[in-house]
Amino acid sequence: MSRYRLFPTSAQEARLLNHCAHARFVWNMACEQQSWWRPGRGSPPGYVAQARQLTEARAESGWLAAGSVTVQQQALRDFAQAMKNFFAGTHRRPTWRKAGRHESFRQVGFKPAHLRTLSRRWAEVWVPKVGWVRLRLSRPIPPGVTSYRIKRDRASRWHVAFAHVPDAIPSPGNGEVVGIDRGVAVSAALSSGRLLHVPGLTEGETRRLALLRRRLSRAVRGSNRRARLKAQIARMMARVADRRRDWIEQTSTRLARDFDLIGVEDLNIKAMTRSAQGTLNKPGRHVRGKARLNRGILANGWGGLVRRLEDKAPGRIVKINAAYTSQTCHTCGHRAPENRESQAAFRCVACGLRVNADLNAAHNIAHLARLTAGSAAGRAVAAPGGPGLPEPANREPRQARLTSVA
Secondary structure, three states: OEEEEEEEEEEEEHHHHHHHHHHHHHHHHHHHEEEEEOOOOOOOOOOHHHHHHHHHHHHHHHHHOOOOHHHHHHHHHOOOHHHHHHHOOOOOHHHHHHOOEEEEEEEEEHHHEEEEEEEOEEEEEOOOOEEEEEEEEOOOOOOOOOEEEEEEEOOOOOOEEEEOOOOOOOOOOOEEEEEEEEOOOEEEEEOOOEEHHHHOOOHHHHHHHHHHHHHHHHHHOOOHHHHHHHHHHHHHHHHHHHHHHHHHHHHHHHHHHOOEEEEEOOOOOHHOOOOOEEEOOOOOOOHHHHHHHHHHHHHHOHHHHHHHHHHHHHOEEEEEEOOOOOOOOOOOEEEEEEOOOOOOOEEEEOOOOOOEEHHHHHHHHHHHHHHHHHOOHHHHHHHHHHHOOOOOOOOOOOOHHHHHHO
């Protein structure tokens, strides 16, 4: 996806919002038809049947008839594809879309004639029943585009994303291997010695955000003042998301260009960020602390960094089992919980090595990535869930322990 900022007029924005409402209405109606289905019941209506129902609904509703039929039909096609992905086990079940949160629609059949360049920085894209909408040319439009999605974010900014498959970044061919340890205090620690941090809000912006949230807590629900405060907070949070997205793009590109092999931890981020609230019968413990940890994990873009690395360096990403990578010394191999003096400090009780704990884990990940990519045996061990660390130096070999016990 190549995303560009849109600058519609007030009249165009009203029409774009109508397109979003029509697409959301059609999607939710398809969800309602699908919600009653269970294994063993009759088949729910598919795309062809829903398209006929849409024609009847447009004949009865002037609100739907005033919109673009291609936008509404595309929402049905997207829902049908989402259900196929759900039954294939690759995606979750499609859910309802909410006004104010899901403001987007997709348009297919894009042609070069639907885009015209005004200057070096500005262009216009043709949107059905809206007309020519200005967009900022922050980068060249990729060739071979056949569809696009228009979306309004929570900060009321409009964007258009052209769908295309980007070319992979070629391997540098230098044989270099890097291990990446992702954390909360340090976003990404590289075995090359670098500590990378996702840029967030500045001190002044943080104070401003806290002030806005205090004012929001005192504002009356439904008032104009509360709506203005929510819009200001949304703009600040969108700024954070933009900075995180830009950091992920730049970091993943730099890593794909500089290293032949990239080792990362195989983490189940969805399970790691699950709420600890519990239920009424079994309430959770340390809920607030777990919530802060979840926010820290998501704010550092753990999943986004790996996804973009897999897009830009396909076949060069090795996912490693993260067990004991933070407790094992990367120089002597001694493994013990006492090696971790604190969250940031690592001191080996055997050889006395002192190093940043994240850097030590990154070195272990790089070592395991070399083993996995360098031997067939390593790949066989890595198949179930990544390779394990070699036998620690402070323990006897497995065969010797068995012999002594016998």
